[in-house]
Amino acid sequence: MRVVFLGPPGAGKGTQAARLTSKRGIPHISTGEILRTAIQRQTPTGLEAQGYMDKGEFVPFEIVLRLVRDRLQEADAAEGWLLDGFPRNLEQGSAFEQLLAEMGQSLDHAIFFDVADEEVVRRLGGRRVCETCGDTFHLEFSPPPVEGTCGKGDCRIIQRSDDSEEAIRNRLRVYSEETDPLVEHYRSSGSLQTIDASGAIEGIESEVDRICGSGP
């Protein structure tokens, strides 16, 4: 199964991607997560990306495309993948189509998580992540099992640097300028499936399962 998750920051794409990929045994390829790992490791890519991400701006196209191209060619992605955070604008969308054609692959589902800005702000304001394993929590809606840790070992729960109020506002602005036109492109081509992502995590998970079916 090859699937793309689209939607505003904080819509719950990462939360649902983790659930779906663990059931299907396919890799969850999150460009944001790959970039955050590069920042943590202080690689040249990470050092270049950090300033953009902290402000909620897009990381340059060439960097992101190279990361996705390399990741899709890894062995564990041969039978399927879930892309979360890419493509993110029309330029990336057309490079993605070209990349799929080169690889002789096609997309099974493009799923759009539809949620209002006020809910995004509520979700991102309360989001906390495990610095070690990347597990995501919410102080109110899905708190960590043990306060301050994800319970899996010696780790620390932190707030993402782009979850500041200013960065959230900027990410929403960038989303509406850059990603809305891509969503419209998928919608008008008839390949977009939209989920009302404003409800509870379990209800949204059932909707994702219904769209993706029970196949491999």
Ligand code: AP5
């Ligand atoms: P990225 O990491 O992709 O961030 P994003 O798209 O802004 O999405 P988020 O991770 O913030 O939200 P999400 O939808 O995954 O929500 P989550 O499940 O965590 O990108 C970060 C940055 O990297 C970008 O700003 C950019 O700089 C760079 N970047 C990445 N890709 C790029 C690209 N292609 N091109 C250029 N730059 C790129 O949920 C949010 C919170 O809500 C959590 O606390 C969760 O527990 C809670 N929650 C989830 N679902 C529910 C629910 N149903 N009810 C209540 N709470 C919920």
